[in-house]
Amino acid sequence: MLYVLHVDESRKMNIALITARGGSKGLPRKNILSLGGKPLIAWTIQAALKSNEVDRVYVSTEDLEIANISRDWGAEVIPRPASLAEDTTSSEAVVEHAIAYFSEKNLAFETIVLLQPTSPLRTCQHIDNAFELYRAKKANLVLGVFEPAHTPLKAYIELDDGSITGLFTPSAPYTRRQDLPRAFQPNGSLYIFGIDCFLKDKQIPRDKVVPFVMSEQESADIDTLDDLLAVERTLRELTHD
Known part of the structure; x- marks a missing residue:
């Protein structure tokens, strides 16, 4: 399917897409659990909003509570059908749905930074630096990683x-x-890719992939209660430093 966008071509946007479904087996409702006094997803929304490279921030979700909380913290929401919020749903299917949504809204955009809400220690500076790397290397994909x-x-x-x-x-x-x-081990914190590259094969690019290297601490991915408690401790330590 060809997505035709009808906005001034002189200014194409970089869009942050945060994928956050309601279901989670390892840690129920993890995307909106409290971390450091605010919902987990708020950390990623705020990082995207503070980025100098991101023009608009969207959360794709089928969950009404997540949608409301996301709006409260400044994100726009893409209503996702429940059929795209199953355990087996791929991130690429969610990205394709988001692109179709943007096309319907006549949004001109060139690049997506895909952000998972379970990476709260990824900051706006990480996002900005990753975009700089994306342009400098003329990459098809910049991928957040750490060296184990x-x-x-x-x-x-x-x-x-x-x-x-x-x-x-x-x-x-x-x-x-x-x-x-x-x-390198992918940490899931960020994926930057051009929309044209994605649409060519309906997938996140597999070639010309450039690593954006983060520390293992910065790469924390919350999937269990122990993960959440560990990041809570890290945040306290960073605050007291």
Whole structure:
């Protein structure tokens, strides 16, 4: 489907898209649980609103309470059908639905920064720096990552016969870390990509992917109560520093 936008082409927007469905098995209602005195999703909304690169901030949700809280904190809301809020719904299906919504509203936009509400330590400065990297590298995708303490390149995979071999190469598990390429773990905090790249294959770009490296602490992803409590402790420590 071709999305035709009918606004002045001289100024295309960067849009922040925050995906926040109501269902969550690991930590029920996690997107609106209190963290540091405000709903979890508010941290991401505020980071996007304070970004110098983001023109408008949208939350895609099927949940009325999340929608109301998101509006209270300054975001616009994309009403998402329940069929796109299942456990098996992909982020890409939600992005495609959002693009269709923007097209219906005649919004001209060039780039999306996809933000998950469970990454509260990702700041407006991270978003701005990631956009700078996106332009400097002429990337198709800038992806938030961290470098884990233990490289995954030394891991093994199981073969059909039950034996194991090195995930990267057969010799990688026996190779010094410093002699292996750097490896990164995606942290889910941000994905920056052009709309044209997305629409070409209806997916987040897989080539010309550039890492935006964050610390492991900044990469905190809240999925359990322990995660929430750990970030609460981190926020207290940062406040007292």
